[in-house]
Structure formats: structure tokens, C-alpha cells
Amino acid sequence: MMSTVYLSKVPNSNHVDTIQKMYASENISSSKLFNQYVFVKISKEIKIICRIVPQLNTSCSFARCDVSVVQHLPDQLIDPMTVMLDTFIDQKHIEAINVTKAKQIFVSVVFTDVKHQNEWSMKPLMLAEAINNCLQLFVVHNNCIVNLKKLRPKQMLNIDFILVHKTDCKNNAALTTPETNIMIIQTMNYQQFQQTKIGCKVEPLFGLDPQIQCLKSIIEVAKTGQKSICNQILLIGPSGCGKTSLVKHIAASLKCILLNFLSTDFINSDPGSTETVIRNVFSKSQLIVQQDKKIICIIMLEKAESMLNGKGTNARRVCAQIQDCLASVRDNSRIIVIATTSIPQSIDASFKQGSRFSYEIYIGVPTEVDRSKMIYGFCRNFNININYDISSSLAELTPGYTAADLEQVTKEFSNDPTVIVDLQNGVLTNAMNLISKHPASSLKSGIGQVITKSESSPATDLGGLNEVKLMFDICIKWPLMYPEAFERFSVPPPKGVLLYGPPGCGKTSLVRAIAASSNINVLSAMAAELYSPYLGVTEANISQLFQRARANVPSILFIDEIDALVSCRTENKESAGFEDRVLSTFLIEMDGINNSNEHGQGVVVVAATNRPNKIDAALLRPGRFDRHIYVPPPFLSDERSNILSTIVNNPNKKMPISEPSILDDVALQTDLFSAADLENLVKEAGLVCMTKEGIANCTSVKKKHFFEALNYVKPSLTKEQIQWYTNFAANR
Numbered sequence: 001m002m003s004t005v006y007l008s009k010v011p012n013s014n015h016v017d018t019i020q021k022m023y024a025s026e027n028i029s030s031s032k033l034f035n036q037y038v039f040v041k042i043s044k045e046i047k048i049i050c051r052i053v054p055q056l057n058t059s060c061s062f063a064r065c066d067v068s069v070v071q072h073l074p075d076q077l078i079d080p081m082t083v084m085l086d087t088f089i090d091q092k093h094i095e096a097i098n099v100t101k102a103k104q105i106f107v108s109v110v111f112t113d114v115k116h117q118n119e120w121s122m123k124p125l126m127l128a129e130a131i132n133n134c135l136q137l138f139v140v141h142n143n144c145i146v147n148l149k150k151l152r153p154k155q156m157l158n159i160d161f162i163l164v165h166k167t168d169c170k171n172n173a174a175l176t177t178p179e180t181n182i183m184i185i186q187t188m189n190y191q192q193f194q195q196t197k198i199g200c201k202v203e204p205l206f207g208l209d210p211q212i213q214c215l216k217s218i219i220e221v222a223k224t225g226q227k228s229i230c231n232q233i234l235l236i237g238p239s240g241c242g243k244t245s246l247v248k249h250i251a252a253s254l255k256c257i258l259l260n261f262l263s264t265d266f267i268n269s270d271p272g273s274t275e276t277v278i279r280n281v282f283s284k285s286q287l288i289v290q291q292d293k294k295i296i297c298i299i300m301l302e303k304a305e306s307m308l309n310g311k312g313t314n315a316r317r318v319c320a321q322i323q324d325c326l327a328s329v330r331d332n333s334r335i336i337v338i339a340t341t342s343i344p345q346s347i348d349a350s351f352k353q354g355s356r357f358s359y360e361i362y363i364g365v366p367t368e369v370d371r372s373k374m375i376y377g378f379c380r381n382f383n384i385n386i387n388y389d390i391s392s393s394l395a396e397l398t399p400g401y402t403a404a405d406l407e408q409v410t411k412e413f414s415n416d417p418t419v420i421v422d423l424q425n426g427v428l429t430n431a432m433n434l435i436s437k438h439p440a441s442s443l444k445s446g447i448g449q450v451i452t453k454s455e456s457s458p459a460t461d462l463g464g465l466n467e468v469k470l471m472f473d474i475c476i477k478w479p480l481m482y483p484e485a486f487e488r489f490s491v492p493p494p495k496g497v498l499l500y501g502p503p504g505c506g507k508t509s510l511v512r513a514i515a516a517s518s519n520i521n522v523l524s525a526m527a528a529e530l531y532s533p534y535l536g537v538t539e540a541n542i543s544q545l546f547q548r549a550r551a552n553v554p555s556i557l558f559i560d561e562i563d564a565l566v567s568c569r570t571e572n573k574e575s576a577g578f579e580d581r582v583l584s585t586f587l588i589e590m591d592g593i594n595n596s597n598e599h600g601q602g603v604v605v606v607a608a609t610n611r612p613n614k615i616d617a618a619l620l621r622p623g624r625f626d627r628h629i630y631v632p633p634p635f636l637s638d639e640r641s642n643i644l645s646t647i648v649n650n651p652n653k654k655m656p657i658s659e660p661s662i663l664d665d666v667a668l669q670t671d672l673f674s675a676a677d678l679e680n681l682v683k684e685a686g687l688v689c690m691t692k693e694g695i696a697n698c699t700s701v702k703k704k705h706f707f708e709a710l711n712y713v714k715p716s717l718t719k720e721q722i723q724w725y726t727n728f729a730a731n732r
Contacts, residue, residue, distance in 0.1 A: 003061075004088050004089070005060075005062060005089060006061060006062050006063070006087075006088055007040070007062075007064070007065055007086075007087055007089050008062070008063075008064055008085050008086055009064065009066070009085050009086075010064045010065060010066045016137060016150075016151070018150075019066055020051055020066055020068050020139065021050060021053050021066050022040065022053070022063060022064070022065040022066070023053055023055035023063060023064045023065075024052055024053075024055060024063040025055060025063070033094070033096060034052055034054055035051060035052070035053060036051065036096055037049065037050070037051050037096075037097050037139050037173055038094050038097060039094070039095040039097055040089065041089075041092075041093045041094075041095070042083070042085065042087065045072060045076060046070060046071070046078065046083060047070070047071040048069070048070055048071075048083075049070070049097070049140070049141055049144060049173065050065055050066060050069070051139075052094075063089075065085060066150075067080060067083050067085070068080075068138065068146065068150055069138055069139070069144055069145070069146050070147070071141055071142075071144040072143055072145065077145070077193075077197050077198050078198065079193075079194065079198055080161060081147070097141070097172065097173045098173065099139055099172060099173045099175050100172045100175065101175050101177050101180075102169050102174035102176055102177070102180050103168050103179070104167070104168045104181045104183060105135065105164060105166075105176065105180060107135075107162050107163060107164050107165065107184060107185065108184070108185050108186040108188065109127070109131065109159055109162060109186075109187045109188070110160045110161040110163065110190055111158055111159055111160065111189050111190065112156075112158045112189070113158070113189055114189040114284055114288050115284075116159075117188065117287075117291055118287050118290070121187055124184065127184060128182040128183075129182075130157050131159075131162060131182045131184065132176060132178065132180060132182050134146075134157070134159070134162065135164075135176035135182070136176045136177070136178070137151075139174065139175055140167065140174050140176070141174065142164070142165070142166050143165065144164045145162070145163055145164070146161060146163075147160075147161055148160060148162065160190050160193075165185060188291070189288070189291075191257055191259075192257055192288065192292065195255065195256070196256070196257060196295065199252065199255055200251070200252040201252065202249060203248065203249060204249075204381070205245060205246060206374040206376070206377035206403070207367075207371065207373045207403065208242055208246055208363065208370075211361055211363055212246065212249070214361055215247075215361065216250060216254065218336070218359075219250065219256065219298075219336065220254070222333045222334055222336065223254075223296055225333075226333070230359035231330070231333055231335060231336045232326060232330070232339075232355060232356055232357050232359070233336065233339070233357065233359050233360070234304070234339050234341065234344065234347075234352075234357040234359070234360045234361070235338055235339065235340045235341070235363070236340075236341055236342075236344050236361070236363070237340075237342060237362060237363030237364065238363075238364075238365060238402060238442060238551050239402070239404075239442075240402035240403060240404030240405060240441055241363045241402045241403055242363060242403040242404075243363060244260075244300070244302060245403070247298065247340070251298050256295070256296040256297065256336075257285075257297045258298045258300060259284065259297065259298065259299045260300045260302065261299070261301060261302065262303060263302075263306040266278055266307060266318070274314075274318055274321075275317065275321040278318070278322055278325060279325065281299065281325075282328060285329065285335050286328075286332070286335065289334045295334065296334050297334065297335050298336050298337075299336070299337045299338070300339075300340065301337070301339040302340050303340065303341065304339035305342070305343040305344070305346040307319075307322070308339065308351050309346050309348055310348035319348055323350065323351070323356065330355055344360075365400060365402065365551055365553055366402065366403065368396060368399075371401060371406060372388070372392045372394075374407075375391040375394050375410060376388060376391035378407050378410035378411075379423070381410075382411065383414070384420050384424070385424055386423050386424060390428070394428070394431065394435075397428075397432060398440070399440075399520065399552065399553070399555070400442060400443065400521045400551065400552030400553065400555065402441060402442070405438070405441050408438060409435055412434050413431060413434065416434070419431055440552060442551040443523075443548070443552060465505075465510070465631065468506075468631055468632075469510070471627070471629050472497070472629065475494050475497050475604070475626075475627050475629075476497070476514060476556065476604055476606075477514075479493035479494075494604065494626035494627050495603075495605060495623065495625075495626060496590060496604065496605040496606070496607065496619075496625035496626060496627075497605070497606045497625065497627045497628075498562075498606075498607050498608075498609070498615075498625040498628045498629065499606065499607065499608045499629050500608070500610070500629075500630060500631065500725075501610070501630055501631035501725060502610065502632075502674060502722065502725055503610050503716065504633075504674035504675060504676030504677060504716060505631045505633050505634075505674050506631060506675045507560075507608040508558075508560060509675075511556065520554050520555060521549075521553075521555040521556070522556045522558060523545065523548060523549055523552075523555060524558045524559075525558070525559055525560070526560050527559065527560065527561045527562055527563075527564040528561070528564065529541075530545065530559075531564075538578075538582050539581055539582060539585040542582070542585050542586055542589060543585065545557065546589040546592070546593075546603070549603045549605075550602065553602040554602060554603075555602075555603050556603075556604050556605075556606055557603055557604070557605045557606065558606045558607075558608070559605065559606070559607045560608050562607035562608065562609050563609045563610070563611045563612070563615050566579075566582060566583045566586050566615060567614045567615065567616065568615065568616045568617070583616055583618070583619075587618060587619065587624070590619070590624045591623075593605070605625070607625065612728060613728065630728075632722075632725070632726075632729075633673075633675075633722060634674075634675065634678075635722075637667040637668050637670075638667070640667040640670050640673065641663050641664050641666075641667035643678050644678055644681075645663055647682050648663070648682060655682060655701060656699065656700040656701065657700055657701045658701065658702045658703070662702070662703040662706060665706075666706045666707075669707070669710060670710075670715070671715070672715035672719070672722070673715045673716075674716055677715055677716050677717075681709055681710070681713045684709040684712055684713050685701050685705045685706045685709040686701055686705075688705045688708050689701045692705070692708075
């Protein structure tokens with residue numbers, strides 16, 4: 001009886017002497033099995049056909065086996081190169097088989113490359129004879145694969161595998177003789193064998209159902225032999241949205257051959273080499289569909305903007321070559337060229353003429369529903385069992401996140417056992433902390449600062465301005481919270497909101513309050529950040545800022561001191577040309593905002609200014625800055641008292657005062673003070689208290705400290721200034 005032994009592969013050797021042999025010791029193998037062909041069962045799906053031969057001077061606990069011939073289950077092909085041994089076997093895993101001479105064997109041939117497949121397909125009789133000669137080295141069985149990679153290159157004949165479908169030996173192993181008739185059912189190349197016969201793993205995709213259906217319909221039409229809508233497709237979307245994964249998913253699920261190429265695969269320093277590589281790619285695809293009339297070949301050009309931009313002499317040559325190749329496959333519906341890009345404007349216009357990439361598929365930033373599906377799916381992939389309500393809640397916390405961002409966040413969840421337990425119990429606190437540490441990739445760099453919740457203060461920390469807060473909620477929060485109502489009444493959400501008023505009255509603080517009280521991405525930029533003295537740079541900065549906002553919907557784009565960027569056009573200024581270009585760019589970007597999506601709005605531009613009369617009238621019309629909100633100073637003492645109370649009772653920086661009533665007395669003495677002036681007054685009163693009472697003895701700020709501070713802090717507003725703003729607001 002054979003004891004348990006550890007079975008490993010025979011070390012790599014290109015010598016025919018080791019082909020189809022299993023080396024085992026006499027102590028662990030029955031002598032009756034020596035020099036007999038057997039099945040060695042590795043798993044339920046795989047058996048190795050080999051001949052047991054004795055090996056001497058080795059441990060009785062080990063055996064070595066060659067895996068040149070592997071039997072698989074019917075219609076379940078495997079790649080012999082992936083068969084791993086390194087397992088324990090015993091007598092139950094070994095089954096003796098009889099060997100008889102075969103009269104006829106049905107096979108398929110897997111070539112190293114399609115060019116060799118094409119050469120041999122023209123010589124079928126010679127190929128059958130060559131296969132006969134190769135198989136004489138092996139003993140085969142029904143449903144087995146013969147691996148020829150162990151042979152020398154000349155013996156291989158550029159053939160990787162021979163798939164033996166059936167022999168006339170019934171349940172016996174087959175021995176090939178010169179008289180055996182070889183029937184070749186099919187020839188294929190290794191890539192076709194891998195991707196269409198074995199099949200690539202179909203990775204699940206979440207939240208891209210419309211794009212999947214669109215691509216599938218095009219390919220399924222091409223499979224029928226009919227001319228599809230277009231066989232040259234431009235796939236557009238921000239980085240990390242799933243463009244490459246989408247194409248791989250479609251190719252794997254429909255068993256198409258995918259030729260995936262990056263620009264780095266093309267570029268070569270030798271003159272003409274790049275063009276040769278491009279021609280070879282398209283020639284290969286044409287040979288593939290020529291050899292199999294049912295196959296679909298997809299050529300994917302990743303990051304197409306780097307190879308289709310046409311900038312520079314070399315780039316123009318490359319573009320010309322690609323255009324010629326696209327023309328050569330234009331009428332072949334079974335060759336589909338898909339170019340992916342996140343910067344479509346960088347692609348040369350000549351590639352969007354005629355039939356070249358005339359069909360575009362856009363993958364936008366995932367909606368809240370899409371994000372919920374993605375989070376639920378990724379959590380399942382990482383063995384985190386959550387319900388749909390939790391995934392929906394997490395989706396609300398991740399506006400602007402792409403599929404790659406969500407997968408990374410979910411991976412971080414899976415690395416923290418505490419977060420996993422909390423999510424399964426419906427607790428989001430720790431998950432929210434992790435999300436805050438991993439912002440959306442589009443927010444990590446670029447023009448403009450992202451205002452996070454930690455950098456903002458809630459509206460409850462902003463005293464006064466009750467009417468302004470309500471108006472702000474109507475313009476920004478309501479379209480998010482009640483999109484059905486806006487749609488029912490056909491009221492379009494505003495594209496832009498202009499905040500104007502005297503300095504220090506809380507315009508910027510209002511925007512920061514929005515960031516704290518809602519799950520909206522807030523991008524903030526000063527006009528000075530966008531300005532550049534170099535030609536065209538200011539316009540590019542404005543476009544980039546709007547692009548970042550569009551990539552992170554729903555979002556608020558806040559531009560402070562906008563009057564410095566888009567002032568009124570005049571004919572007398574020397575810089576009028578520059579200002580006109582900047583204003584035109586800003587107008588184009590404002591008009592390009594599309595607010596009809598699931599949120600009720602996409603991007604809202606909020607601008608703040610102290611000089612509303614300096615802004616060009618073209619920006620102030622409806623459809624651009626729809627709402628103009630006057631942010632007044634605190635006129636009444638009650639408003640000033642409310643602001644003072646909010647400042648001293650701020651939870652993060654609370655100031656101890658002797659009596660709350662002293663704030664009312666201070667408010668009566670602070671006419672013409674702005675909110676910023678009142679905050680400065682509170683700070684100065686604290687300094688007076690520490691100075692007069694001593695740092696060790698001071699316990700609370702008293703009324704006398706506030707009144708003494710009034711000697712140092714003066715109001716920044718004047719009656720004339722307030723009257724001007726009041727008149728301007730009345731005339732709007």
C-alpha cells in the first residue's frame with residue numbers, strides 16, 4: 001500500500017527524456033505500476049497522464065511528475081501552464097490506464113502567435129503530419145491538453161498546445177503511430193485560447209449599467225455579421241471612473257479578444273519603429289478575425305490623449321499612421337477600436353472627423369445611486385456584509401468620488417476590524433472618520449482650495465443674518481433636498497449666487513457654513529489665485545477650476561473678490577483685451593454648467609464682492625448669477641448682541657464672561673460695527689482682561705473690559721458706505 005507522498009514538478013528541462021514521467025521510489029509505489037501509464041488525480045477537474053518510473057537515492061516521502069499531458073473535464077479547458085502540483089497524494093490518487101494504438105485523433109492546435117497560425121493554415125496537410133510527429137512523443141486521452149513548451153524551439157513548430165478532443169480508443173489512452181489519422185478541428189493562437197476558450201475572469205462592475213449595455217449592443221450586432229453603428233469608439237471619463245475596467249469586463253463577458261495598448265507600448269526612439277509597432281497591432285487584429293469568422297477583436301488604446309494629440313513632428317507622424325490604420329479596419333465590423341481618455345480636448349480634431357471615433361460614450365462622476373451600488377458591491381468583494389441602507393448613507397458622504405476612490409475607501413474599511421463590525425451593526429462614526437482621511441482624487445490637487453468640514457463652521461456658529469441664511473438655503477440646499485418639487489414646478493435651480501455687501505459682514509463665513517451643514521464639495525478660490533501675467537494662463541486656470549467643480553458634483557464653487565477677475569469692460573483701458581478674454585472664458589464656463597441631474601443641481605457658483613458695481617453686466621443677468629443676495633451689516637443692537645453671544649459661546653473657543661447681560665450693553669455701544677469688528681472687539685476684551693487682572697488671577701471677562709476695549713477697536717463702516725449699499729440693493 002502506497003504511503004502519502006509530496007508531489008512536485010520535475011525541474012524545468014527541455015529534454016524529451018523527462019516527458020510524461022513520474023519519478024517515484026520503490027518504497028512508495030507498487031512495483032506493478034512501474035513503467036505503466038497512470039492518471040494522477042490532482043483535483044476534481046485535473047488529472048495528469050504520466051508513466052511511473054523508479055527513482056533511486058531520494059527520500060521516500062517525495063515524488064516528481066512532468067505535466068506535459070493534462071486531462072480536463074469536458075468543455076472546461078484549462079491552461080497547462082497554470083497547473084500547480086506541490087500537493088500530497090496517496091494510492092487513491094493514482095489510477096492505471098491501458099494504452100492502445102489510435103487510428104484517428106481529433107485535435108485543435110494552439111499556435112504561439114497569429115502569424116504562425118496564418119502560415120500553417122495555408123498548409124493543412126503538412127500541419128496534420130507535423131501534429132502526428134509531435135504526438136508520437138506522448139500518450140494522450142480524450143479531453144486532454146498536450147504542452148509542447150518543453151520541446152526545443154525547432155520541435156515545437158511555433159505550437160504551444162495540442163488540444164486532444166477525442167480518440168477512437170474509447171476509455172483507453174491513445175498511442176499515436178505514423179498511420180494515425182489526425183483530424184484538425186480548429187486552429188487558434190495563444191491569445192485566442194486564453195481569452196475565448198478558457199475565458200478571462202469576469203470582474204464585476206457596479207454602477208455602469210447604461211455604458212455596459214451600450215457597448216454590449218454594439219458588439220452583439222457585430223457578432224451577427226451586420227454592420228454595427230460604429231466600430232471606432234471614444235470612451236470619455238475622469239481618471240478612476242472605470243474606463244479600462246469597463247472594456248475588460250465587456251471583452252471577458254462576451255469572450256472577445258482584447259489587444260490592450262498604452263502609449264508606452266508604441267513609443268520608440270528609433271525612426272519609424274513606432275509606426276511599425278502600430279501597423280503590427282492592426283495587422284494582428286486583421287489576421288485574428290480572418291482566421292476565425294465568429295471572433296470579435298477589440299483594440300483598446302489607453303490614455304489616447306498621449307498618442308492622438310498631434311503635437312510635434314513625431315506625434316504628427318504617429319497620428320497619420322494611426323489614421324491610416326483606422327481607415328484599413330473601418331469596414332470590418334468585427335474589429336472594434338476603443339480609445340479611452342480623460343482629456344478629450346487634447347485629442348487632435350482630425351480624429352473626430354468622418355467615421356473616426358464618431359461614437360462617444362461618456363462615463364461621468366458616479367451619481368449617489370451609482371455610488372451606493374459600488375459601495376455595496378465593493379463591500380461584498382471584501383467580505384463586509386452591509387445592507388443597502390448603510391451603502392446609501394455612505395454614498396451620501398462621498399460626493400465626487402470615482403469608482404477607484406470608493407474601492408480604495410472600502411479597502412481601508414476591510415483593513416480595520418472595528419469599522420467592519422460597526423458597519424455590520426449600522427454604525428457609521430468610524431467609517432466617516434476614514435472617509436474624511438481619503439478625499440476624492442479630483443480634490444487632492446489643482447486650482448482652488450477644498451473647504452472641508454473640519455475647516456468650516458456650522459451656520460449655528462454664525463450669528464445674525466437670519467434672512468440671508470434662509471435665502472442661501474433656498475438657492476442651494478433646497479434643490480438638493482427637494483429636487484422632485486423643483487422638477488414638478490419646472491423651476492430650474494440657480495447656476496450662480498452673488499453675495500455682496502460691506503467688508504467683514506460674513507459673506508465668506510456663509511459659504512463655509514454650507515460646507516459644515518451639508519454633504520457638498522466646496523471649492524474656494526481667490527481671484528488673485530486665478531490671475532497670471534502670462535498669456536492664456538488665467539483662462540486655463542478658470543477652465544481647470546470649473547472642471548474640478550464639474551468632476552465633483554454636487555459642488556459649490558466659491559470665488560472671492562470676483563470683481564478683481566471680471567470687472568466691467570471698457571474701451572479705454574490698455575488691458576481691455578486681457579479682461580475681455582478672461583470675461584469671455586468665465587461666461588463660457590458659466591453657460592456650460594448643466595444643472596439637470598439627479599441632485600437637482602450640479603455646480604453652483606457663489607461669488608463674493610465688496611464692489612458689485614464693478615462686475616460686468618453680462619455676468620449679472622438671469623441664467624448666470626441668478627440671485628443677488630445683499631449681506632448687510634448688523635444694523636440693530638439685537639443682531640449685534642446675537643453675534644457677540646455666538647462668538648463668546650463658540651463650543652471650540654468659548655470665552656468666560658461674568659454675566660450674559662453685558663453683551664446687550666456692549667451691543668448698544670457698537671453702532672457701525674461689522675461682524676468682523678465685533679469678533680475683533682471680543683478678542684481685544686480678552687486681552688484687556690488678562691492685562692489688567694493678570695494672567696494668573698483673571699477668571700472671566702467683565703463689562704469694564706469690553707468698554708475699555710472699545711477705546712482701541714473702532715468701527716470699520718461709515719454711514720455713507722452703508723447708505724450706498726442700501727441704495728444699490730434697493731435698485732436691483
